[in-house]
Amino acid sequence: MLQQTQVATVGPYYECFMRRFPTVEKLARARLDAVLKQWEGLGYYSRARNMHRAAGEILERFGGRLPETKDELLTLPGIGAYTAGAVASIAFGRREPVVDGNVTRVLCRLCRIQDDPKKSAVQKEIWSLAERLLPAARPGDFNQALMELGSEICLPRSPRCDACPLNRMCQARLHGDQAELPIRSARKKIPRYTVVVGVIRKQGRILIDKRKPEGLLGGLWEFPGGKKKRGETLEAALRREIREEIGIRIRIERRLTTVDHAYSHFRIRLHAFECVYVSGAPRCGSCTDIKWVRPTDLNRYAFPAANAEIIRALRAQ
C-alpha cells in the first residue's frame, strides 16, 4: 500500500484491510473483487492484484509464512527491491538497505549527486551508499529514520535544513544547492481527453460494466462510455460508444455532472449523462462483465475515483 502513496493516505485503508483480511490465508482465499473493493480509491490497482496473487504463493510455496530474506521476498509478485528491503529490515531485523523517493532525495543531497537518479547507474550508486551507511544494529529503525528524515525535514521544495541533524555534513547544503537536488529530468507533456459516460436506467436499475483484469483500472467497475473524437458532440460520442461497446440504444436525458480527473499519465474531462435504455441486449465489447444494479447496491462494487464522483452526484440530487 505504501508504494508511491503517502503514509497518511494509507492509514485508514490499512486498518480496514487488516480487519477484513487479517491473515495471509484469508486474503488468499478471498475473491479478487472483495480485495479490490477494499482497495477502492487507493489507486495503482495492480498492487491489489499482485498482493492477492502473492498471498496465494505464500500459502503454497512458503506454508503461509512470509519469507524473511530479501531474495525470497523478491520472488513474490508486487515486491521489488524497495519492498523486499523494507520487509526484511523492518519486519525481520535483517541488514538490508531501502531506497525510496525519500532516501534518494536525502542521499542525493547529502553526497551532492548531480546526476539523474532515475538512471540505473545512479540508482546503483544510491543503493550502494545506503548499504554502506546502514549499521548492523537496528537496520529497520535506521531505514525508517532515513525515510522519515526525507518526508519530514529534507523536503522536495524547501528543505528544513535548520532542523536537520545532518546539516553539517550535507554536501549540497555546503554548496547551497540543496533545493535543486536531486535533479529531475523534464517531464513529458500529458495528453488530455474528453470522456463521456452514461448512467443508463431501466426499470429503476443502472447499467455498469467491469473492466478487463489488467491495465488501467483493471478489474474495477464503471459506467459505460468512452473517449470523444474530434469534431464529435458529447451526445453523439456517448451514443456511439454505448452502441459500439455495449450494443444497446439509449436516450440521453440530461447532463448529470462533469468531473476533471488526473490519472498517472493523462488527464480527462469526464461528462456524465443521465440516460434511459431504449433497445438492444447489453453485451460486453472490451469489458468482461455487465450488470443492471439497484442504485443502493452501487456501493457493493469497486469504482475508480472519477466514477465515485459520479455516484456522489447521483446521490446528491
Added chain:
DNA sequence: AACCCGTGGCG
C-alpha cells in the same frame, strides 16, 4: 531504457 499504472495534497 522507456512506458504504463491512481490518487490526493500542496503551493
Added chain:
DNA sequence: TCGCCAAGGGT
C-alpha cells in the same frame, strides 16, 4: 488550473 510528489513494480 497546473505541475510536482509520494515508504515503486511490472513489462
